[in-house]
Amino acid sequence: MLQAELSCTLSVKTTALIARTYLVLSVSGLQYINLTNTLCCAASYHTRLVPQPPDLVKWVRREGGFVHQAVKIAPQQDDAYGLGLLASEDIPKGSLLISLPVHIPLKFESDDGNGADSVLVNLARQVPEELWAMKLGLKLLQERAKVGSFWWPYISNLPETYNVPIFFQGEDIKNLQYAPLLYQVNKRCRFLLEFDQEARHTLENLKPNDHPFGGQQVDASSLGWAMSAVSSRAFRLYGKKTADGTRSNIPMMLPLIDTCNHSFKPNAQILQEEDVGNEKSEMKAETEIKQDSPLLLNYGCLSNDLFLLDYGFVIPSNPHDTIELKYDGALLDAASMAAGISQPNFSSPAAWQQQILSRLNLAGEAPILKVTLGGSEVVEGRLLAALRVLLASDVETVQKHDLNTLKSFSAEAPLGIANEVAAFRIIIALCAIALEHFPTKLMEDESLLKQGVSAASELAIQFRIQKKSVIIDVMRNLSKRMKLLSSKEAASAQG
Numbered sequence: 001m002l003q004a005e006l007s008c009t010l011s012v013k014t015t016a017l018i019a020r021t022y023l024v025l026s027v028s029g030l031q032y033i034n035l036t037n038t039l040c041c042a043a044s045y046h047t048r049l050v051p052q053p054p055d056l057v058k059w060v061r062r063e064g065g066f067v068h069q070a071v072k073i074a075p076q077q078d079d080a081y082g083l084g085l086l087a088s089e090d091i092p093k094g095s096l097l098i099s100l101p102v103h104i105p106l107k108f109e110s111d112d113g114n115g116a117d118s119v120l121v122n123l124a125r126q127v128p129e130e131l132w133a134m135k136l137g138l139k140l141l142q143e144r145a146k147v148g149s150f151w152w153p154y155i156s157n158l159p160e161t162y163n164v165p166i167f168f169q170g171e172d173i174k175n176l177q178y179a180p181l182l183y184q185v186n187k188r189c190r191f192l193l194e195f196d197q198e199a200r201h202t203l204e205n206l207k208p209n210d211h212p213f214g215g216q217q218v219d220a221s222s223l224g225w226a227m228s229a230v231s232s233r234a235f236r237l238y239g240k241k242t243a244d245g246t247r248s249n250i251p252m253m254l255p256l257i258d259t260c261n262h263s264f265k266p267n268a269q270i271l272q273e274e275d276v277g278n279e280k281s282e283m284k285a286e287t288e289i290k291q292d293s294p295l296l297l298n299y300g301c302l303s304n305d306l307f308l309l310d311y312g313f314v315i316p317s318n319p320h321d322t323i324e325l326k327y328d329g330a331l332l333d334a335a336s337m338a339a340g341i342s343q344p345n346f347s348s349p350a351a352w353q354q355q356i357l358s359r360l361n362l363a364g365e366a367p368i369l370k371v372t373l374g375g376s377e378v379v380e381g382r383l384l385a386a387l388r389v390l391l392a393s394d395v396e397t398v399q400k401h402d403l404n405t406l407k408s409f410s411a412e413a414p415l416g417i418a419n420e421v422a423a424f425r426i427i428i429a430l431c432a433i434a435l436e437h438f439p440t441k442l443m444e445d446e447s448l449l450k451q452g453v454s455a456a457s458e459l460a461i462q463f464r465i466q467k468k469s470v471i472i473d474v475m476r477n478l479s480k481r482m483k484l485l486s487s488k489e490a491a492s493a494q495g
């Protein structure tokens with residue numbers, strides 16, 4: 001195992017303690033809020049809100065929408081992905097699959113009038129921008145509570161529960177073993193608990209006509225359901241034109257289209273007719289779709305953190321997955337000691353180096369210290385540039401290159417091979433330290449999965465396996481690059 005090999009050569013154990021304080025990864029001491037007493041969580045994630053909901057395809061057609069005759073709803077991947085759309089016959093590339101007239105998507109219209117709607121708008125104002133899904137979730141809850149809602153045929157087809165971490169038991173939240181995600185889960189849970197109180201306070205003593213949820217109480221559980229329904233299904237498309245003629249992207253729920261599951265190699269795409277007053281939302285075949293193949297959309301090039309938080313699944317070997325570290329001079333000193341680099345002065349850079357760190361936003365008044373490893377960049381450019389610069393002793397050599405070259409992973413050893421190898425060795429040491437901070441080893445995780453665990457534990461364990469794999473892939477990648485550089489150096493010394 002690469003993990004074992006590297007931790008021997010880099011004598012990580014001696015520095016792990018020093019590093020503990022600086023790693024964003026570290027979960028020790030992090031409090032987590034357990035919401036499972038408050039939030040309900042049923043056993044099956046793909047049961048619909050009502051046992052036999054109306055036929056969604058028929059509803060869309062009845063409402064003036066179009067559904068290709070070969071598009072069918074069916075369970076996907078032995079129900080592991082819930083329902084999905086399937087082609088019942090070959091569909092040629094470019095075919096229109098689904099078209100929804102403008103009145104079918106569910107949106108949050110903040111220009112609604114007064115009474116119940118104004119209460120809803122006021123509640124929505126208290127939702128922070130980053131939790132936009134809760135805003136549309138309020139509209140969804142309102143329609144769910146409304147007798148005879150236009151959207152009931154759609155809403156009744158939604159899953160009854162969501163397998164997202166806000167519904168995990170405390171033990172499974174801990175099982176994630178990754179502080180940045182734990183932080184996000186806590187933030188969402190805390191918000192839901194506070195918003196539950198806020199909503200109760202706002203709704204008490206309202207006249208029946210002013211009550212946005214038809215007199216029904218909302219709580220953290222129903223709010224969490226609505227937020228998850230939206231975060232796992234909404235798309236950002238053009239909204240109405242504003243007074244200045246511009247259009248902003250607004251989240252909306254696209255009935256039936258949102259039954260499509262995700263793939264980074266999609267065979268369908270969403271398009272929007274831009275004619276004013278006729279903004280149809282359409283889904284077209286991006287490639288030819290063979291009979292019995294699923295129709296797949298790309299939800300976005302997201303990390304597993306976002307897939308898990310918003311959608312409740314994790315993608316193995318996700319090329320967009322990364323791990324977060326906190327940039328810190330003392331941590332880098334510890335890593336360079338572990339890597340056997342004898343010049344650990346990252347905590348006290350020279351004035352010219354400090355200036356470059358400020359330009360990289362890693363020092364100065366409001367630095368952004370979160371840096372990432374993995375994903376398409378492999379090493380975040382700012383971290384790579386910082387290491388290259390801090391390991392250079394000669395300001396003139398550094399000044400020959402612009403910042404973009406110094407940040408580029410594909411720029412081969414801009415400050416020389418020795419400098420590059422030292423930078424890579426330090427990043428590998430950082431990776432080894434990061435791996436040490438996970439309470440379990442990969443092999444233990446894998447054997448836990450083989451033993452059989454609950455669906456939530458399985459997701460949490462898969463998530464941390466993927467995070468560890470990201471780190472190991474970065475180590476492999478850098479080791480390969482180091483070998484290549486060393487052999488080039490040897491060849492040029494001989495020649």
Ligand SMILES: C[S@@+](CC[C@H](N)C(=O)[O-])C[C@H]1O[C@@H](n2cnc3c(N)ncnc32)[C@H](O)[C@@H]1O
Nearest residue numbers: 081082083232233258259260261262311312313
């Ligand atoms: C937009 S909905 C798609 C319809 C959904 N499968 C259903 O049963 O209603 C997104 C949800 O589908 C599931 N899903 C979609 N793509 C998936 C994938 N590649 N792997 C696992 N689950 C997936 C997840 O539960 C996700 O939250």
